[in-house]
Amino acid sequence: MNTLNFIDRFHIWRKKIKWNRQYRNGKWDYLKTEKEAPRYAKISEIIKTYSQEKPHVLDLGSGEGVLRMVLDPLDLGYFYGVDFSKVSIEKALQNKFKNADFQVADLHYYTPAQDFDTIVFNEAFYYINTTVKAKVVNRILSKLKKDGILITSIFGEGTGCWEYFDIPELEQIEFSKVDSKNGNTSWKIGVYRKT
Ligand SMILES: C[S@@+](CC[C@H](N)C(=O)[O-])C[C@H]1O[C@@H](n2cnc3c(N)ncnc32)[C@H](O)[C@@H]1O
Structure with missing residues (x-):
């Protein structure tokens, strides 16, 4: 089974409301703190090491665009962030990043409108409903250029x-494996090249 039923769609809708409330209340502001910095720094380093020069980067589940904040704009061709939380995207847009756009969209249904050199799931993939995870990966890969890079960060073990x-x-x-600044959390970061 690889489609979302009515109950799945209802739960996704409820989660979206919860994310909006949490972004409004500042619950995710800590992503911008030193504690989380090693993860963003590692992803930034990976993009520099493996992506082509000045890549066009798609950040799936981008939230407020914290990854864009840490990337050196001189190393970047274009940045596109997608998140189903309207509140997070409004916050991202307030930064008025150069060469960047953001869109409100649900990853369960989203197909990028253009091809990208680098695609990132930064602490977002595990929120996708299990019944359609493979389908979402397939859809996203159809918009990753040949030899393009897919980067996935998942905290803890990333089971499933x-x-x-x-x-x-x-x-x-x-x-x-990357450890948080205070050593309380760790993330695993996988880097893949499209064959
Ligand atoms: C832990 S936050 C990480 C945010 C950002 N990637 C970062 O690391 O700074 C997870 C993000 O995934 C988004 N998200 C969760 N489910 C989603 C979905 N179905 N479609 C799009 N975004 C989703 C949330 O709104 C949230 O912004």
């Missing part, structure tokens, strides 16, 4: 997630 990237269309080129 990593297997979706173990597919013939992707070659794993790096897999690393």
